[in-house]
Amino acid sequence: LPQEFELARPVLQTIERAGYEAYFVGGSVRDTILGKPIHDVDIATSAYPDEIKHLFKRTVDTGIEHGTVMILDHGTGYETTTFRSESTYTDFRRPDQVTFVRSLAEDLKRRDFTINALAMRENGEVIDLFNGLQDLQQRQIRAVGNPQERFHEDALRMMRAVRFASQLDFTIVPETEAAITAHAELLTKIAVERTQVELLKLLEGATPQRGLKPFMATNLWRYCPEFAEQEPALTRLTTSLTQGVADETTAWTLLACAFGLVPAAIGPFLKQWKTSNQTIAAVQTATAAANALQAGELSAWQLYQCGSELLPVANAVAVILGAPDRQTDLLAAWQALPLKAKKQLAATGRDLMQAGIQPGPQLGDLLKQLEYQVVTGQLPNDQAALTQHALDLANLK
Ligand code: ATP
Numbered sequence: 509l510p511q512e513f514e515l516a517r518p519v520l521q522t523i524e525r526a527g528y529e530a531y532f533v534g535g536s537v538r539d540t541i542l543g544k545p546i547h548d549v550d551i552a553t554s555a556y557p558d559e560i561k562h563l564f565k566r567t568v569d570t571g572i573e574h575g576t577v578m579i580l581d582h583g584t585g586y587e588t589t590t591f592r593s594e595s596t597y598t599d600f601r602r603p604d605q606v607t608f609v610r611s612l613a614e615d616l617k618r619r620d621f622t623i624n625a626l627a628m629r630e631n632g633e634v635i636d637l638f639n640g641l642q643d644l645q646q647r648q649i650r651a652v653g654n655p656q657e658r659f660h661e662d663a664l665r666m667m668r669a670v671r672f673a674s675q676l677d678f679t680i681v682p683e684t685e686a687a688i689t690a691h692a693e694l695l696t697k698i699a700v701e702r703t704q705v706e707l708l709k710l711l712e713g714a715t716p717q718r719g720l721k722p723f724m725a726t727n728l729w730r731y732c733p734e735f736a737e738q739e740p741a742l743t744r745l746t747t748s749l750t751q752g753v754a755d756e757t758t759a760w761t762l763l764a765c766a767f768g769l770v771p772a773a774i775g776p777f778l779k780q781w782k783t784s785n786q787t788i789a790a791v792q793t794a795t796a797a798a799n800a801l802q803a804g805e806l807s808a809w810q811l812y813q814c815g816s817e818l819l820p821v822a823n824a825v826a827v828i829l830g831a832p833d834r835q836t837d838l839l840a841a842w843q844a845l846p847l848k849a850k851k852q853l854a855a856t857g858r859d860l861m862q863a864g865i866q867p868g869p870q871l872g873d874l875l876k877q878l879e880y881q882v883v884t885g886q887l888p889n890d891q892a893a894l895t896q897h898a899l900d901l902a903n904l905k
């Protein structure tokens with residue numbers, strides 16, 4: 509057993525000593541059997557939330573209406589969820605009601621894929637009611653039960669299928685893939701924020717082509733915001749994206765470049781996906797730089813605007829789209845810039861005011877011009893020279 513499970517064993521033992529059942533479930537069981545590192549340990553139990561809270565000194569109600577209580581034990585939090593069955597879904601996304609049950613089998617039945625429906629006892633024994641072990645062995649994703657029903661119940665599962673394919677380097681079994689094709693349009697019922705999480709995990713996965721191929725083949729892509737016109741670009745990515753991108757900013761920058769979005773189109777595109785304004789700003793800067801890198805002409809000003817954080821993003825995207833890797837010399841060129849941040853400018857607003865320039869919007873404009881001229885090597889970063897230049901500019905007006 510991995511260290512994380514060893515540490516959690518006493519928690520399961522405590523629940524069992526009180527007469528309930530408790531198992532490790534979900535991704536951590538799957539990843540342990542695959543020999544992959546695990547992040548969070550999830551526990552399923554026959555005990556009700558109140559019963560769990562009586563057994564442990566320190567708990568947090570993280571999702572008590574769904575049956576989830578976090579048990580705090582030696583600095584680690586364990587999400588502990590009461591066995592439940594999810595019966596009727598009327599809006600394609602969440603069960604109308606959560607019913608707590610006392611049977612593990614009921615709980616495993618409501619899970620999405622056989623590889624995610626394994627349970628493990630505290631002694632390491634695996635409970636495998638749906639041949640999840642065989643599917644793990646054969647590296648395939650298969651819906652638990654009738655795939656048509658399962659995607660109709662919860663359309664997000666379709667995006668989960670393609671993201672697990674990418675993360676695990678698995679294929680989706682034909683019957684499950686056919687059911688996704690049949691229900692792809694239901695993706696429009698899912699909150700875009702939830703689709704976004706799965707899309708990003710797909711693009712960040714170890715083998716994104718593995719996820720992108722069924723994402724295209726099943727038509728899921730057609731029901732993603734702003735993707736409808738992008739079939740050629742997305743299809744190209746299914747061969748060019750040979751490894752996962754590093755982060756969210758890289759993922760969106762890649763899509764913006766691959767789609768050929770003009771600068772003014774990036775904000776509206778990302779707004780549809782409900783990303784943060786901070787992400788939008790970063791993607792705009794990185795996209796301009798990635799396009800410039802592909803054209804072989806990144807300016808000093810773009811180097812400066814990207815900074816050491818966005819340069820690797822722009823470079824990674826340009827490389828995916830066929831440009832040579834310039835990571836090392838780009839960072840060296842950035843290092844050699846006369847200015848790396850605005851606060852390093854030798855003249856401040858106060859300096860300019862002391863030289864007689866009026867406060868107001870024009871002061872900001874002047875500082876911006878000074879910043880630009882220093883970065884592009886037209887002026888030295890020297891207080892006297894900058895102040896004099898500002899006065900010259902102000903007098904020209
Ligand atoms: P990850 O490594 O990304 O955390 P995971 O398999 O643990 O993968 P989670 O989203 O953390 O995925 O969900 C935990 C478990 O809950 C899953 O393994 C699965 O059994 C179940 N599950 C999660 N989402 C759904 C869903 N939409 N429908 C059915 N079961 C689900």
Ligand code: MG
Binds near residue numbers: 534535536548
């Ligand atoms: Mg998980």
